[in-house]
Amino acid sequence: MGFQKDRAVTGHSLPLSRRFTAGHPRPRLLLGFIVFSHLDILNRLLALFGRSSYNEHERCGFRFSIRGRGALASAIAVRFLSGYWRKPSSNEVDSLAVDANRALENSSVQCPFDPSKRKGYLSWDDYFMALAFLSAKRSKDPNRQVGACLVSQDGIILGIGYNGFPRGCSDDKLSWAKKSRSENPLETKYPYVCHAEVNAILNTNHASAAGQRLYVTMFPCNECAKIIIQSGVSEVIYFVEKRLNDSVMYTASRRLLSMAGVKVRKHQPQMSQILIKFEEP
Numbered sequence: 001m002g003f004q005k006d007r008a009v010t011g012h013s014l015p016l017s018r019r020f021t022a023g024h025p026r027p028r029l030l031l032g033f034i035v036f037s038h039l040d041i042l043n044r045l046l047a048l049f050g051r052s053s054y055n056e057h058e059r060c061g062f063r064f065s066i067r068g069r070g071a072l073a074s075a076i077a078v079r080f081l082s083g084y085w086r087k088p089s090s091n092e093v094d095s096l097a098v099d100a101n102r103a104l105e106n107s108s109v110q111c112p113f114d115p116s117k118r119k120g121y122l123s124w125d126d127y128f129m130a131l132a133f134l135s136a137k138r139s140k141d142p143n144r145q146v147g148a149c150l151v152s153q154d155g156i157i158l159g160i161g162y163n164g165f166p167r168g169c170s171d172d173k174l175s176w177a178k179k180s181r182s183e184n185p186l187e188t189k190y191p192y193v194c195h196a197e198v199n200a201i202l203n204t205n206h207a208s209a210a211g212q213r214l215y216v217t218m219f220p221c222n223e224c225a226k227i228i229i230q231s232g233v234s235e236v237i238y239f240v241e242k243r244l245n246d247s248v249m250y251t252a253s254r255r256l257l258s259m260a261g262v263k264v265r266k267h268q269p270q271m272s273q274i275l276i277k278f279e280e281p
Contacts, residue, residue, distance in 0.1 A: 125269075153213070162199065
């Protein structure tokens with residue numbers, strides 16, 4: 001009755017989270033009660049994905065990570081509180097199973113008796129492209145940061161690079177501008193900057209780039225394509241092809257790479273984002 005009274009007072013104009021916790025001074029306790037009073041449903045969800053029951057996980061020392069508990073508690077709370085304690089339909093249980101499985105996959109703790117490898121690790125393509133993106137973070141260019149990673153055919157990193165001025169040329173004395181008010185090209189970055197692809201190839205510590213793969217965050221321009229071809233790179237994996245269809249230099253680049261037999265493909269990420277935290281594991 002108290003919950004119905006809160007519902008009448010608060011109405012549906014409040015945000016969803018306020019509706020769920022209105023009149024309840026301890027929402028965390030409420031969520032915990034919901035999760036652990038529905039272990040039968042949780043065990044059913046685990047069974048749907050071929051996992052042992054929650055109690056079995058407890059016996060072998062398994063614990064949800066904070067993220068896993070939070071995601072699972074939120075999923076169950078939203079589904080049950082939004083229905084005001086009504087029995088969920090089969091479709092809702094199936095949908096909740098997906099949420100629960102996602103929470104389990106995001107859990108960072110694995111049962112110590114589980115012999116299987118960790119899930120959610122990076123694919124090789126995502127790994128090398130991520131290194132290219134990380135290298136781009138070193139660029140001082142205020143308009144566009146590009147990164148590249150040169151990799152051997154057996155997965156050894158040979159060189160990384162980003163767009164910037166040559167060694168010994170001050171980042172503070174040369175201009176980073178895209179345009180000049182006086183229309184003087186020497187007051188822009190373009191006559192001075194070295195592209196990421198060139199830097200990655202030149203930073204190989206004398207290792208040969210012939211027959212190797214180049215991961216780059218942006219499709220290479222025609223000048224970089226010439227260096228790629230001359231160095232013997234056999235494959236280019238790029239992430240974005242900005243201005244490829246309406247720019248002479250990028251059209252020429254694709255034509256050159258095609259004529260030279262360099263394989264070109266667009267990176268298809270398996271992960272939409274990668275989070276790096278500087279903290280102890």
